Amino acid sequence: SMNEAIIDFSIAATHGGSILLSEVNYLNSKPLDRKRILITGGAGFVGSHLTDKLMMDGHEVTVVDNFFTGRKRNVEHWIGHENFELINHDVVEPLYIEVDQIYHLASPASPPNYMYNPIKTLKTNTIGTLNMLGLAKRVGARLLLASTSEVYGDPEVHPQNEEYWGHVNPIGPRACYDEGKRVAETMCYAYMKQEGVEVRVARIFNTFGSRMHMNDGRVVSNFILQALQGEPLTVYGSGSQTRAFQYVSDLVNGLVLLMNSNISSPVNLGNPEEHTILEFARLIKSLVVSQSQIQFLPEAQDDPQRRRPDIRKAKMMLGWEPVVPLEEGLNKTIQYFSRELEHQANNQYIPKPKAARMKKGRPRHN
Ligand SMILES: NC(=O)c1ccc[n+]([C@@H]2O[C@H](COP(=O)([O-])OP(=O)(O)OC[C@H]3O[C@@H](n4cnc5c(N)ncnc54)[C@H](O)[C@@H]3O)[C@@H](O)[C@H]2O)c1
Ligand SMILES: *[C@@H]1O[C@H](CO)[C@@H](O)[C@H](O)[C@H]1NC(C)=O
Ligand SMILES: *[C@@H]1O[C@H](CO)[C@@H](O)[C@H](O)[C@H]1NC(C)=O
DSSP: OTTTSOOOTTTSOOGGGHHHHHHHHHHHTSOOOOOEEEEETTTSHHHHHHHHHHHHTTOEEEEEEOOSSOOGGGTGGGTTOTTEEEEEOOTTSOOOOOOSEEEEOOSOOSHHHHHHSHHHHHHHHHHHHHHHHHHHHHHTOEEEEEEEGGGGBSOSSSSBOTTOOOBOOTTSTTHHHHHHHHHHHHHHHHHHHHHOOOEEEEEEOOEEOTTOOTTOOSHHHHHHHHHHTTOOEEEETTSOOEEOOEEHHHHHHHHHHHHTSSOOSOEEEOOOOOEEHHHHHHHHHHHHTOOOOEEEEOOOTTOOSOOOBOOHHHHHHHOOOOOSOHHHHHHHHHHHHHHHHHHSGGGOOOOOOOOOSSOOOOOOOO
16 A cells, blocks of 8 residues: 555655655545654654654654754655644753654764764753653653664673663763663653653664665665775675664664554564675675775774674564565665765765764774
C-alpha cells in the first residue's frame, strides 16, 4: 500500500513539494487514528525520516529542533503543510504543547558531534529528557526515548541483549553521551513508576542512510566519501573487525512499532548482519565504481573487534526485523552523498569534524 511504500524525500525530486503534498492529502482522506505527535530532534538524520513516515501516515507532526546538528533542509518539503509545524527550540528549555505522543530524539549522536561540547550533550540528555518527561506527564502523552547501544559501553558479552547492564567508563571521553543516555533511561522509568507516564525505550544500534552526517566518522560514510572523491579507503588494522549497520527506514519502522506497542521495557533496534570492515570497503568501492585504492593503516586503539545487536526481543514482541538489503541501502546512501558533494565547493569534502574541545585520540571505526 501507499503507506508502506518507502518514499525517500532526500533522494526523490521534490518539484517544490507540490506533487508529494497532494499524495499526502489523499492519504489523509482515509479513516485513521490521527495523532498529534512531537518529534524532538526531528530535523536530524533519523528524526527527519521519522517525520516523513508519520506525515505520510497522516498524523499531525510538530518538530522541535535547535539545529545543532540538524538542518531545516531535512524537513523543508513539509513546511506549509497544514499537519506540520517546525519549532526552533532547545529542549534544555521547558516547552508546553498539547500532544499524544513524543518521540524524544534530540541529542547529538555521532562521536565528533557529542564530544564537541560534552556539557551541552549532558544537559540535552538530562535536563532535556526531564523537560520532555514533565511535558508527557502534564499532557498525558506517551514518550519514546531514542536511547543507544552505547548504554552497553564496551561490552563483555556478544551479542548484547536487553538484560545486559553494560560496561561504561563514567569518566571516559564518551561518557557525556553514554551516561547521558543511561540516566535518560533511568528518568523514563522513574516517571513511569512514580507518575504513571507511559514510556518506550529504543536502544538504537549503528544506523546509516541519506541525510546522515558527512562527519559521522563511522565506516559507511567515511568509505563512501573517500570512494566518491577517489581518495584511498582507509582501513585500520587487518580489516577483519566486523560492524553491523541498519538502514534508516528499518529503524523508523521499528520506532513506530515500538511506540504503538505495549512494551515499556527497553528494546534493541539494529541489524545483526555483520560484515568485516574490509567487506564494507570492497563493496562500497565496487558500488561507487571508484578507482580508489584500499589503504591499510596501523590498528586503532580500543577499536572494538565486534559489535552486533541481539534483536530477538524486537522480533518476538514487535514482529520487527530489518528488511533492507545492505547493497540497496548503500546505493541510496551513495546517491545522497554524491548529491551532497555536488553542493560543496569544488565537489570536495574531506570529512573533518569540528575541532573538539578535548584532546583527540587516534582515528577509530566507531
Ligand atoms: N544514528 C545512529 O546510528 C544512532 C545510534 C544510536 C542512537 N541514536 C539516537 O537517535 C537520535 C537521533 O540521532 P541522529 O543520528 O538522527 O542524530 P542527528 O544529530 O542527526 O539528530 C539529532 C537532532 O537533535 C537536535 N538537537 C540536539 N540537541 C538539541 C537540543 N538541545 N534541543 C533541540 N534539538 C536538539 C539536532 O539539531 C539534530 O537535529 C539521537 O538521540 C541519537 O542518540 C542514533
Ligand atoms: C500486549 O499486547 C498483546 C497483544 O496486543 C497482548 O497479548 C499482551 O497481553 C499485552 N501485554 C501487556 C503487558 O499488556
Ligand atoms: C546498486 O548499484 C549498482 C551500481 O550502480 C548496481 O549494479 C546494483 O544493481 C544496485 N543494487 C541494488 C540492490 O540496488
